[in-house]
Amino acid sequence: MAKSLRKKVLIIFGITIVCAILALCGVSQILLLNSFHELEEQCIHQDIERVTNVLSNEVSDMDAIAYDWAAGDDTYAFIEDANEQYVESNLIDETFTGLNFNVMLFINSSDQIVFGKAFDLEHEEEIPIPQSLLEHLASNAALLRHATTESTITGILLLPEDPLNCLTPDFNK
Numbered sequence: 001m002a003k004s005l006r007k008k009v010l011i012i013f014g015i016t017i018v019c020a021i022l023a024l025c026g027v028s029q030i031l032l033l034n035s036f037h038e039l040e041e042q043c044i045h046q047d048i049e050r051v052t053n054v055l056s057n058e059v060s061d062m063d064a065i066a067y068d069w070a071a072g073d074d075t076y077a078f079i080e081d082a083n084e085q086y087v088e089s090n091l092i093d094e095t096f097t098g099l100n101f102n103v104m105l106f107i108n109s110s111d112q113i114v115f116g117k118a119f120d121l122e123h124e125e126e127i128p129i130p131q132s133l134l135e136h137l138a139s140n141a142a143l144l145r146h147a148t149t150e151s152t153i154t155g156i157l158l159l160p161e162d163p164l165n166c167l168t169p170d171f172n173k
Contacts, residue, residue: 080108093119
């Protein structure tokens with residue numbers, strides 16, 4: 001009888017230890033998983049904020065450059081007369097690489113493209129203006145409408161080819 005009592009005590013003790021270990025492992029895993037999940041969420045939010053800030057700064061910098069070009073008297077004159085000298089001196093390949101621009105469109109107050117050029121920065125060569133961009137401009141005249149000469153529309157335009165930073169300062173004085 002002593003042997004069977006000892007056996008029962010050992011079995012109960014063993015089951016208790018196994019249950020305690022399993023419970024401890026379960027609780028630890030839940031706590032750790034929750035902690036790691038929260039940490040991962042914090043990292044994702046920080047990364048999203050960093051990307052948002054970079055994009056915002058990029059769009060802001062491009063907006064400032066576009067405004068400088070739009071505000072220039074020579075650009076205003078070019079919109080009016082489309083003179084080739086402006087193109088030869090200002091809209092060369094080095095302008096696109098220096099400004100890190102893929103596309104420049106000069107559109108007059110009648111919504112007609114006076115000049116447009118697209119540039120592949122990776123291969124450093126002129127390419128055709130994406131048709132989807134031209135279609136978007138034709139179907140979404142809101143990009144071309146400005147309340148005042150100081151207004152701009154900035155953002156990212158999603159095209160089938162690639163996203164495109166969209167900056168439309170008002171060239172009309």
